Amino acid sequence: MKILVTGFDPFGGEKVNPAIEAVKRLPDTIAGADIIKLEIPTVVYKSLKTIDAAIAKYDPDTIISIGQAGGRPDITVERVGINCNDCRIPDNEGNQPIDEPVYADGPDAYFSLLPIKAMVAKIQSVGIPASVSDTAGTFICNHVLYGVRYLCEHKYPGKKSGFMHIPYMTSQAVGKRNTPSMSLDEIVKGLTAAIEAVVTTETDIKVTGGTEH
Numbered sequence: 001m002k003i004l005v006t007g008f009d010p011f012g013g014e015k016v017n018p019a020i021e022a023v024k025r026l027p028d029t030i031a032g033a034d035i036i037k038l039e040i041p042t043v044v045y046k047s048l049k050t051i052d053a054a055i056a057k058y059d060p061d062t063i064i065s066i067g068q069a070g071g072r073p074d075i076t077v078e079r080v081g082i083n084c085n086d087c088r089i090p091d092n093e094g095n096q097p098i099d100e101p102v103y104a105d106g107p108d109a110y111f112s113l114l115p116i117k118a119m120v121a122k123i124q125s126v127g128i129p130a131s132v133s134d135t136a137g138t139f140i141c142n143h144v145l146y147g148v149r150y151l152c153e154h155k156y157p158g159k160k161s162g163f164m165h166i167p168y169m170t171s172q173a174v175g176k177r178n179t180p181s182m183s184l185d186e187i188v189k190g191l192t193a194a195i196e197a198v199v200t201t202e203t204d205i206k207v208t209g210g211t212e213h
Helices: 018-025 046-058 116-125 140-154 184-200
Strands: 002-008 033-040 062-068 075-078 080-082 109-111 130-133 160-166
Touching: 002 018, 002 046, 002 140, 002 184, 018 033, 018 062, 018 160, 018 184, 033 046, 033 184, 046 062, 046 140, 062 140, 062 184, 075 116, 075 184, 080 140, 109 140, 116 130, 116 184, 140 160, 160 184
Parallel strands: 002 033, 002 062, 062 160, 075 130
Antiparallel strands: 075 160, 080 109
């Protein structure tokens, strides 16, 4: 099995992005699966073109994208991506689409095809906080979650994909009082556990992961 794992470059004024920093530190092999690591730009459509080219080159079985969600206290495994670009800030090339579809001919939403609840359980089992998230926002993270599923449905049938958000890493929380953070070592440990669950889980476990709001 081959798994393509992507991480964004820094954005929003941050000097680092824990997404790509964690991806770079992942083992080259997890639970027998070969891990292909890819940095992607925090730019609408260019991010998807970069992933598209990597899928064509490496032919991975699964694509897992990692993004920073500053302010979240745990690693969150995303359930769904929506067909909406509504960027609260410009991306790294100054694009700021508002209320535009990711793909005009796509459905309203795509669900992740990853075993999201098994992933959360596996992360928690190694002592790292984790939960299911029901919104990936409307910035480039959602753009990639939705867009990669669209690519798989239209160009790469049979491939699975999904998305995970991670908190700020510890150094980013300096000067951000009362902002949750996690050490880079813990983030890498949590992502590794999640990928193990992807490799070893054929059918997702049935446990509650819902929220009221």
